[in-house]
Amino acid sequence: MKLLIIEDERALQESIEKYFTEAGVLCETCSRLDSAINKLSLYDYDCVLLDIGLPDGEGFAVLEHLKATGKNEGVLIISARNSIDTKIKGLNLGADDYLIKPFHLAELKARIDAIYRRRTFNTNNVLVYDMINIDLAAREVKVNSVSLNLTRKEYDMLLYFIANKGKVISKHAIAEHLWGDEFDMADSFDFIYTHIKNIRKKLMEAAHKDYIKAVYGVGYKFI
Numbered sequence: 001m002k003l004l005i006i007e008d009e010r011a012l013q014e015s016i017e018k019y020f021t022e023a024g025v026l027c028e029t030c031s032r033l034d035s036a037i038n039k040l041s042l043y044d045y046d047c048v049l050l051d052i053g054l055p056d057g058e059g060f061a062v063l064e065h066l067k068a069t070g071k072n073e074g075v076l077i078i079s080a081r082n083s084i085d086t087k088i089k090g091l092n093l094g095a096d097d098y099l100i101k102p103f104h105l106a107e108l109k110a111r112i113d114a115i116y117r118r119r120t121f122n123t124n125n126v127l128v129y130d131m132i133n134i135d136l137a138a139r140e141v142k143v144n145s146v147s148l149n150l151t152r153k154e155y156d157m158l159l160y161f162i163a164n165k166g167k168v169i170s171k172h173a174i175a176e177h178l179w180g181d182e183f184d185m186a187d188s189f190d191f192i193y194t195h196i197k198n199i200r201k202k203l204m205e206a207a208h209k210d211y212i213k214a215v216y217g218v219g220y221k222f223i
Contacts, residue, residue: 005049148202171192
């Protein structure tokens with residue numbers, strides 16, 4: 001999962017980022033409305049954690065931007081504002097959920113995970129695709145009843161492929177989704193080739209089927 005944390009309270013932002021990063025989530029952060037809009041214009045995310053009280057404007061503008069640009073990120077609003085009118089406004093603008101500060105990080109993650117599963121896979125905890133069975137809560141993968149030992153990046157890549165099954169995905173899109181804006185510093189896509197080679201080998205050994213097809217000059221398709 002790739003998460004954008006929009007929060008101007010530095011201590012809380014760092015606490016959330018640390019908690020999610022340790023859980024294997026790729027996190028990016030910003031503390032202002034203008035930088036949030038810029039990131040959302042340049043990159044795609046699975047979920048957005050949105051504080052609506054930002055120093056340079058109301059976070060509701062983020063929801064308006066997502067709606068205007070046709071983007072599909074899941075959004076969880078976090079705010080100390082507890083009025084029913086504020087909650088209704090956020091939900092009517094497209095937010096998936098609203099959590100009042102202060103909150104426990106475990107509850108925050110549970111709500112983000114629920115949004116991610118619902119929006120990406122339309123499921124609760126278990127994802128099934130052909131011979132592939134994934135326990136999303138336990139992060140366990142079985143193929144043809146054989147448990148796969150995947151690295152964190154291989155697991156995230158498999159979810160990304162299944163979420164986009166049948167579509168041609170560019171190497172650039174894979175790199176940006178799994179490594180965030182850090183991939184801009186890479187000299188080549190060799191690291192992508194290595195991960196795809198490894199995950200393809202593990203899937204083929206268990207399923208005796210090649211799910212990942214290269215599309216020459218473009219990228220890959222999961223079938």
